[in-house]
Amino acid sequence: MYCTRRRGGSFVARQPCDTGAMSADFATANAERVVDSAAPHSAGDALREFVDRHQRLFVLTGAGCSTGSGIPDYRDSQGAWKRTPPITLQVFLAQPRQRARYWARSMIGWRRFGTASPNAGHHALATLEQRDRIAGVLTQNVDGLHQLGGSRAVIDLHGRLDTIRCLACEERTPREDFQQRLGAANPSWAMLDAAIAPDGDADLERVDFSDFIVPACERCDGMVKPDVVFFGENVPRQRVDEAMGWLAASDAMLVVGSSLMVYSGYRFVLAASRLGKPIAAINRGVTRADDLLDLKIDADCATALASLFD
Numbered sequence: 001m002y003c004t005r006r007r008g009g010s011f012v013a014r015q016p017c018d019t020g021a022m023s024a025d026f027a028t029a030n031a032e033r034v035v036d037s038a039a040p041h042s043a044g045d046a047l048r049e050f051v052d053r054h055q056r057l058f059v060l061t062g063a064g065c066s067t068g069s070g071i072p073d074y075r076d077s078q079g080a081w082k083r084t085p086p087i088t089l090q091v092f093l094a095q096p097r098q099r100a101r102y103w104a105r106s107m108i109g110w111r112r113f114g115t116a117s118p119n120a121g122h123h124a125l126a127t128l129e130q131r132d133r134i135a136g137v138l139t140q141n142v143d144g145l146h147q148l149g150g151s152r153a154v155i156d157l158h159g160r161l162d163t164i165r166c167l168a169c170e171e172r173t174p175r176e177d178f179q180q181r182l183g184a185a186n187p188s189w190a191m192l193d194a195a196i197a198p199d200g201d202a203d204l205e206r207v208d209f210s211d212f213i214v215p216a217c218e219r220c221d222g223m224v225k226p227d228v229v230f231f232g233e234n235v236p237r238q239r240v241d242e243a244m245g246w247l248a249a250s251d252a253m254l255v256v257g258s259s260l261m262v263y264s265g266y267r268f269v270l271a272a273s274r275l276g277k278p279i280a281a282i283n284r285g286v287t288r289a290d291d292l293l294d295l296k297i298d299a300d301c302a303t304a305l306a307s308l309f310d
Helices: 024-032 040-053 089-094 096-113 120-130 175-185 237-248 263-274 301-309
Strands: 002-007 011-016 057-061 134-139 154-156 159-166 172-174 224-228 252-256 279-282 295-297
Touching: 040 252, 040 279, 040 295, 040 301, 057 120, 057 263, 089 096, 096 175, 120 134, 120 301, 134 237, 154 237, 159 175, 172 175, 237 263, 252 263, 263 279, 279 301
Parallel strands: 011 295, 057 134, 057 252, 134 154, 252 279, 279 295
Antiparallel strands: 002 011, 159 172, 159 224
16 A cells, blocks of 8 residues: 655655555545556656756666666565675675676676667656756666767766776776677687676576686786676765766756665765755655655656656
């Protein structure tokens, strides 16, 4: 059962409630607006009203924004992990076998991840930017699909998987080049295949990774990793500061496809709330910030965003 909560008299957030404790005000609000996938026209109207009422949006996107492009998300509708959490920086650095496992799975997964295309949600956000309705897009995703979809004002909060970084000399190289080196060093792995996982790796299990060779940096022979922020690694301060500047210059915040369970994204909703910015979210299931939302739409992100232009 869901109830609605009104903040500021304008928008309604939808969240689980105790029906026995539902007040008359909540019941009235619930009858007025229920914004979920069961009522697509109501959801589309509510989102359109939110966008129309705020000239410039600060947009935060998460994994749910890219599921329409064939890239799986991390969490279920209750915010729990669907699979084993991603590798941490500490494990990647300290355990050669786990590092080999990461790169073997990544080599297989990149074949699909690296060819993913933007979906209707990415294109809708790009259109809003072209109409000067977006202050900027801050994405937790590492797929580069916002840029491929036409967005220009994008901060990749957690980096990009299409770039490889040397931890010793800071040399950056294209992932496609490193993919060729991985294949050349491990020809027996070329025929393996597995389902893609959220981080661009693959669900490759029951395989001995001990003989997998991870090439070193061609420039200094140092250890390389994707130029992304692993769990246990800090987001560069410059990215956070730039994004906070975009938020301050916006009229409202829109969260797209993120449960906000990770603090690196949740902090921006907290900041928006402190600044008194209206906050809307499009997400399947709960978010960590449900109590802070002015509008909650439980729907597919691509469908909801595309409805802005119906």
